[in-house]
Amino acid sequence: MRRIYSKALMIVAMLGIFSVSVPAQKDRKIKVLIIDGQNNHDNWPQTSKMMKGWLEATGLFTVDIATTPSHGGSMEGFKPDFEQYKAVVMNYNGDAWPQSTKEAFEKYMRSGGGMVSVHAADNAFPEWVEYNKMIGLGGWGGRNEKDGPYVYYDSTGKILRDNSSGVGGSHGTFHAFRIDIRDKDHPITRGVPDSWMHNKDELYDRLRGPAEHMTILASAYSAKEERGTGRDEPIMMVISYGKGRIFHTTLGHANESQQCTGFITFLQRGVEWVATGKVTQPLPKDFPGKDEVRVRK
Numbered sequence: 001m002r003r004i005y006s007k008a009l010m011i012v013a014m015l016g017i018f019s020v021s022v023p024a025q026k027d028r029k030i031k032v033l034i035i036d037g038q039n040n041h042d043n044w045p046q047t048s049k050m051m052k053g054w055l056e057a058t059g060l061f062t063v064d065i066a067t068t069p070s071h072g073g074s075m076e077g078f079k080p081d082f083e084q085y086k087a088v089v090m091n092y093n094g095d096a097w098p099q100s101t102k103e104a105f106e107k108y109m110r111s112g113g114g115m116v117s118v119h120a121a122d123n124a125f126p127e128w129v130e131y132n133k134m135i136g137l138g139g140w141g142g143r144n145e146k147d148g149p150y151v152y153y154d155s156t157g158k159i160l161r162d163n164s165s166g167v168g169g170s171h172g173t174f175h176a177f178r179i180d181i182r183d184k185d186h187p188i189t190r191g192v193p194d195s196w197m198h199n200k201d202e203l204y205d206r207l208r209g210p211a212e213h214m215t216i217l218a219s220a221y222s223a224k225e226e227r228g229t230g231r232d233e234p235i236m237m238v239i240s241y242g243k244g245r246i247f248h249t250t251l252g253h254a255n256e257s258q259q260c261t262g263f264i265t266f267l268q269r270g271v272e273w274v275a276t277g278k279v280t281q282p283l284p285k286d287f288p289g290k291d292e293v294r295v296r297k
């Protein structure tokens with residue numbers, strides 16, 4: 001009996017059909033939740049759909065969308081099951097969540113969850129202390145010196161934490177601008193060109209917040225001619241919160257901003273990194289050049 005069994009095994013091995021036991025690819029995909037429903041950007045239904053599409057196009061993710069009631073509606077029933085997901089993408093800037101939902105999200109993040117903050121998600125929840133630790137830096141919503149320092153680069157490339165008083169969050173004109181990679185050794189930035197042109201967007205400046213456990217991955221020069229600050233502002237960051245990982249991109253104002261292949265690449269890589277701690281995706285062939293914007297429709 002034993003001999004017959006091992007013979008059968010040998011035949012199976014020779015035929016190379018051991019792969020039958022590998023689970024279907026579908027089961028291995030990383031589960032991602034996009035949260036939307038309120039935003040000062042009216043295009044949020046389109047950007048959620050676009051981001052879901054960009055993420056699923058990698059073959060790595062399955063994406064659900066949780067939509068809150070509209071502004072002023074009862075939030076009591078808004079209780080996503082965060083624990084089901086490896087990453088939560090915040091496309092939300094609106095009413096406060098119920099206390100129990102906030103606590104569930106904090107627990108999820110502290111115990112190793114993943115979060116990606118996109119554009120105006122760093123305007124959200126000015127009063128929620130733990131959320132502000134997760135995003136590192138934020139703007140608007142009455143943020144000022146009570147919320148933490150301004151963080152930006154001086155002319156020698158040194159990061160400054162500036163405790164001077166003043167409002168947090170502003171931006172100049174809507175324009176295309178160059179992104180400079182500041183940390184080339186992070187899994188999200190590895191292999192990305194040192195500088196690349198981002199399609200038209202708002203260049204957030206004067207952000208401020210606790211900025212703890214935060215690494216700036218990329219900055220952009222906020223030109224005075226574009227009504228900016230005249231300094232290099234943080235554009236993309238990673239933050240750790242307990243065992244959780246956060247990728248924060250300030251980019252993504254308009255649909256055309258999110259069609260930039262640079263935005264898309266960082267979104268795809270950022271979600272994979274917060275979910276797994278690794279990035280397996282190669283740099284796409286249509287990544288923007290130093291002076292050349294590239295978009296995908």
Ligand code: ZN
Nearest residue numbers: 041120202253
């Ligand atoms: Zn905007």
